[in-house]
Amino acid sequence: MSHANAALTPRARLRLARLIVDEGWPVARAAERYDVSWPTAKRWAVRYAEHGPAAMDDRSSRPHHSPTRTAQPVVRKIVHLRWKQRLGPVQIAGQLAMPASTVHAVLTRCRINRLTHIDRATGEPIRRYEHDRPCAMLHVDVKKYGNIPDGGGWRYVGRAQGERHRRSTAHRTGARNTHYDPRIGTAFVHTVIDDHSRVAYAEIRDDETALTAVDVLHNAVAWFAERGITTERILSDNGSAYKSHAWRDACHQLGILPKKTRPYRPQTNGKVERFHRTMTDGWAKRRFYSSEHARRAALPAWLHHYNHHRPHTATKGQPPITRLTNVPGQYN
Numbered sequence: 001m002s003h004a005n006a007a008l009t010p011r012a013r014l015r016l017a018r019l020i021v022d023e024g025w026p027v028a029r030a031a032e033r034y035d036v037s038w039p040t041a042k043r044w045a046v047r048y049a050e051h052g053p054a055a056m057d058d059r060s061s062r063p064h065h066s067p068t069r070t071a072q073p074v075v076r077k078i079v080h081l082r083w084k085q086r087l088g089p090v091q092i093a094g095q096l097a098m099p100a101s102t103v104h105a106v107l108t109r110c111r112i113n114r115l116t117h118i119d120r121a122t123g124e125p126i127r128r129y130e131h132d133r134p135c136a137m138l139h140v141d142v143k144k145y146g147n148i149p150d151g152g153g154w155r156y157v158g159r160a161q162g163e164r165h166r167r168s169t170a171h172r173t174g175a176r177n178t179h180y181d182p183r184i185g186t187a188f189v190h191t192v193i194d195d196h197s198r199v200a201y202a203e204i205r206d207d208e209t210a211l212t213a214v215d216v217l218h219n220a221v222a223w224f225a226e227r228g229i230t231t232e233r234i235l236s237d238n239g240s241a242y243k244s245h246a247w248r249d250a251c252h253q254l255g256i257l258p259k260k261t262r263p264y265r266p267q268t269n270g271k272v273e274r275f276h277r278t279m280t281d282g283w284a285k286r287r288f289y290s291s292e293h294a295r296r297a298a299l300p301a302w303l304h305h306y307n308h309h310r311p312h313t314a315t316k317g318q319p320p321i322t323r324l325t326n327v328p329g330q331y332n
Contacts, residue, residue: 007036008044010056016041017048017056070106074098078106086115130196130314134324135229137195137259138220139272140236142208145284147184147292156288187292188212189279189299192220193272194229197323198314199307200275204296210244217247221254227324233257237269282306 008016016034019025020041025033031041047055070078074096081092089107093100107113131137146153149169154162166184175183188208192201201220205212221231234256236242242260251258261268283302289295311317 008034008040010058013044013056014048014053017045020045021049070102075106075110078103079110079112082107082112132196134194134196134199135224135231137233137235138224138231139193139195139269140213140217140220140234140242141191141269141272141276142213142239142241143189143191143276143279144208145187145189145280147187148289148295149184150291152288152290155285184292187296190216191272191275191279192216193275194224194320195235195271198271198275198312198320199224199227199324200303200320202279202299202303204299208239208241210241210246213241214246214250217250217254221256229324231256233259235259235261235269237261237266238263278306282310 012034016030016036019030019033020027027042027045028038030045031038034041044056077096078092081087081095087095089100089103093103096103104113149162149165150172151157151165151168152162153165157165169184173184175185185206188205190203190205190208190213193199201223203216203219205216217234224231231254234251236247236258238260241247242258248258266273279302282305283299284295289298307321308319310319312320315323
């Protein structure tokens with residue numbers, strides 16, 4: 001592509017070459033007409049005569065042969081050390097007795113010069129994906145939070161006071177664990193994320209059994225259907241609830257294809273995992289809650305803010321709801 005200050009664009013080059021080749025203008029006269037040097041005019045005329053109009057575009061300046069380029073066996077060693085040991089250019093250069101600048105050039109050429117380009121757990125290149133329409137795939141998972149005792153948890157009131165609040169709450173409810181110690185329970189947040197739009201649906205339940213997961217699935221599918229979206233697939237991990245016959249039968253009844261992540265590979269379900277982190281920072285632990293009831297009551301408002309008002313980097317800085325079309329009330 002021509003640079004901003006180029007005297008000749010590909011179209012102007014073609015007109016110049018045609019004046020010389022087709023109409024017989026002298027090279028010097030044509031060069032004067034287009035305000036370029038005569039060698040430049042002659043170069044484009046020769047290219048036009050030999051290869052036609054297609055030759056008017058810029059040619060790559062990349063050399064045909066680079067004798068000093070790093071040998072391929074050395075490149076493989078550099079890539080191996082980067083993937084398997086997560087070493088930087090200086091450390092790799094020290095092991096291979098070569099300049100760090102050369103190692104960095106190889107890493108850049110292989111697109112692994114930044115650790116964010118590879119998976120930190122396995123060293124493999126990150127393969128990102130996104131379905132091209134809403135509800136082509138939903139991601140589902142469960143996030144667990146310890147219930148907040150009456151009066152507030154230890155994160156805000158301190159360990160000693162938090163322990164007293166926990167014991168008094170357990171005394172009021174009569175809940176004990178297997179060792180008869182005070183127990184205030186766990187909040188199981190069942191979350192469902194649309195792969196394309198990142199629109200989220202969540203419910204707080206008291207367990208993560210198959211019956212509860214199936215009930216949440218029905219509610220989520222109906223919630224998305226109210227927004228004009230038909231669910232096609234659903235991706236889950238290999239938890240017992242999602243491996244159950246009840247889950248399989250419910251998906252079959254709803255016309256949904258159930259899919260599972262690879263065992264011990266939570267990155268496959270990374271969109272819902274990242275949402276859990278956002279939910280933890282934005283709702284669960286954002287401020288002081290005097291009770292579990294107060295925290296649970298705040299979830300619907302935060303979900304509305306997340307879906308309708310919070311800018312999302314995956315949707316080019318727009319709220320997730322903007323990727324859904326024909327939502328009732330969207331254009332009011």
